[in-house]
Amino acid sequence: MNKTLAANTTKRTMTLTDNTTGKSYELPVISGTTGPDVIDVRTLYQDTDCFTFDPGFTSTGSCESAITYIDGDQGVLLYRGYAIADLAERCDFMEVCYLLLYGDLPTADQRRKFETDITYHTMLHEQMHSFYNGFRRDSHPMAVMVGVVGALSAFYHDSTDITNPRHRMIASYRQIAKMPTIAAWAYKYAIGQPFMYPRNDLKYSENFLHMMYSNPCEEYKVNPVLAKAMDRILILHADHEQNASTSTVRLAGSSGANPFACIAAGIASLWGPAHGGANEAVLNMLEEIGDVSNVPEYIKRAKDKNDPFRLMGFGHRVYKNFDPRATIMRQSCHEVLDELGVRDEPLLELAMELERIALEDEFFVEKKLYPNVDFYSGIIFRAMGIPTSMFTVLFAVARTVGWVAQWNEMIEDPTQKIGRPRQLYTGPTERSFVPLERRG
Numbered sequence: 278m279n280k281t282l283a284a285n286t287t288k289r290t291m292t293l294t295d296n297t298t299g300k301s302y303e304l305p306v307i308s309g310t311t312g313p314d315v316i317d318v319r320t321l322y323q324d325t326d327c328f329t330f331d332p333g334f335t336s337t338g339s340c341e342s343a344i345t346y347i348d349g350d351q352g353v354l355l356y357r358g359y360a361i362a363d364l365a366e367r368c369d370f371m372e373v374c375y376l377l378l379y380g381d382l383p384t385a386d387q388r389r390k391f392e393t394d395i396t397y398h399t400m401l402h403e404q405m406h407s408f409y410n411g412f413r414r415d416s417h418p419m420a421v422m423v424g425v426v427g428a429l430s431a432f433y434h435d436s437t438d439i440t441n442p443r444h445r446m447i448a449s450y451r452q453i454a455k456m457p458t459i460a461a462w463a464y465k466y467a468i469g470q471p472f473m474y475p476r477n478d479l480k481y482s483e484n485f486l487h488m489m490y491s492n493p494c495e496e497y498k499v500n501p502v503l504a505k506a507m508d509r510i511l512i513l514h515a516d517h518e519q520n521a522s523t524s525t526v527r528l529a530g531s532s533g534a535n536p537f538a539c540i541a542a543g544i545a546s547l548w549g550p551a552h553g554g555a556n557e558a559v560l561n562m563l564e565e566i567g568d569v570s571n572v573p574e575y576i577k578r579a580k581d582k583n584d585p586f587r588l589m590g591f592g593h594r595v596y597k598n599f600d601p602r603a604t605i606m607r608q609s610c611h612e613v614l615d616e617l618g619v620r621d622e623p624l625l626e627l628a629m630e631l632e633r634i635a636l637e638d639e640f641f642v643e644k645k646l647y648p649n650v651d652f653y654s655g656i657i658f659r660a661m662g663i664p665t666s667m668f669t670v671l672f673a674v675a676r677t678v679g680w681v682a683q684w685n686e687m688i689e690d691p692t693q694k695i696g697r698p699r700q701l702y703t704g705p706t707e708r709s710f711v712p713l714e715r716r717g
Contacts, residue, residue: 291316295325311346328699339524341690344377344682345516349595354602356516357381365605370481370511371395374453377516377682392480398454399475399484401462402432409466418463418670419548425459426452427541437535439688448536449681456677457481460670461488467666482508485674489663502616503661506609510654513602514672516679517595522546522553526680527687528696536684543680544673553669556655559590560665563624563631572630580640590652591635592645599647606653607632613657628656 293302302324305317315338318329331337346355354361357376364373368382371392375383383391408425429451430437436447462472465488473488483499486507491497517523525546529539547553566575578586593600619625632648635641658668687693 293325309341312348322699328701330701334524334698339519339696340527340687340693342519342683342686343380344686345518345679347518347595349593350597352596352598352601354517361513361601362605365509365512365602368512370508370515373512373515374678377678378449378685394450395454395481396475396477396484398451399458399477401455401458405432406472409462409472412466414467414469416467418460418467418666419544419673421463421466422459422670422673423541423545423548425463426456426544427538429455430535430537433537437537439530439533439536445536445685445688449685452536452540452681453678456674457485458488460667460674461485463670464489464664464667467664480504480508482511500616502612506613506657506661509605509609510657510671511675513606513650514654514675516676516682520552521549522676523680523683526684530684530687531693531696533695536681539684540677540680543676547673547676548669553672555589555649555651556658556672557665557668559628559652559655560624560659560668562589563627566627566631568623569627569630572627572634576634576638588631588635588646590649590655591641591647593649596649598645600649602650603648603653606650606657607648610653610657613660617660619660622660625656625660628652 289306290303291306293304294300295302302321304321306314307317308314322328329337344357346358347353356364356373357380359376359382364376368376372382372388374395375388375391405425405428408428409421412421412424433448433451436444436451438444458475465472471493473491473493475484476487479487479499483504486499486504487497519527522543526539526543529542530536534542550558566572575586575588578584579588614625614629632652635646635648641647655668658665658671663671
């Protein structure tokens with residue numbers, strides 16, 4: 278399903294010298310199509326009897342990939358070579374899904390067929406109603422997502438043979454198609470409303486909004502401004518290279534686990550507040566600040582390095598200059614606020630004041646603490662009436678296509694092995710066993 282755009286090449290070697298023995302080892306240095314070169318350490322252990330030590334794998338390339346490229350220093354995000362701004366402005370989510378899966382933007386005929394194929398996989402097996410009924414009403418929606426997505430393999434076992442390309446394609450389509458239905462039903466279940474079935478006459482983002490907000494008592498008309506904003510949110514979050522959840526999907530998949538189980542593992546990883554909960558943290562921060570009149574105090578606290586308070590949604594771990602997604606999301610944010618006319622809502626007014634200060638204040642500008650994509654997406658969700666507990670769920674809906682594309686690429690990569698990180702052991706050395714009666 279995936280395309281390799283260019284094979285990697287070894288253009289030089291790097292010499293590693295043991296200062297104790299004086300022995301030297303030649304390590305190949307591999308170049309990709311762009312970005313930093315990588316030192317190939319695959320034979321390091323057998324050659325030197327040493328492992329590398331890299332907690333968090335922040336300096337380790339775990340795979341070869343042709344899907345997404347990030348340059349955090351320059352604020353670059355590319356899907357299959359296309360700038361994220363171009364895709365968000367000129368494509369819809371289905372085109373971006375096709376691009377991530379197949380490596381090229383679709384022709385008109387390919388797009389039509391792909392969208393039709395996805396549309397006709399959006400329904401869930403009727404027996405899956407029972408899964409929702411088994412959860413408490415106050416269950417976190419992400420708990421529901423992990424359980425229901427993992428259970429898909431019990432209902433669609435006709436597409437779990439990972440060695441069969443057709444099975445992989447069907448499983449990929451099913452997960453992309455069904456994720457909005459699963460997410461919307463988690464919301465409906467939590468608020469005690471009837472599940473709404475997908476409609477084949479609606480586009481992907483429209484269908485999601487329909488299932489979230491419609492009810493059997495009256496007709497619901499999807500607002501095109503909100504649908505466009507949702508589509509952009511999905512595009513901007515569709516993939517982000519080898520982050521925690523994507524690496525989790527790949528690691529689970531490396532064992533040969535079925536694709537539904539792998540995506541459920543990715544959802545579980547995304548659930549962590551350090552990963553998928555950033556836009557939720559933005560709303561929690563706004564609620565803590567409480568009122569526009571309190572902004573100067575909190576800005577002062579944010580500038581104090583000895584104060585534990587941090588402004589959430591500003592700056593980014595990867596993007597050291599600016600988040601290329603934030604400019605696009607800012608535009609959508611203001612379009613949604615204008616359309617809904619909710620600027621007098623206290624938290625949204627507060628958010629806009631924080632945005633103004635961050636873009637003008639010398640402290641924030643100098644440190645490049647610009648509002649990021651999570652800041653704006655959190656505001657959009659708030660304005661649309663989406664509860665905070667659903668924020669990470671929407672992230673999962675968007676990221677599913679990236680997980681699926683990465684999983685397919687891993688399965689088709691002949692160099693991939695089952696993931697098996699090593700460790701620096703710091704526990705006791707071997708000890709003599711002491712019988713129970715002699716302990717103490």
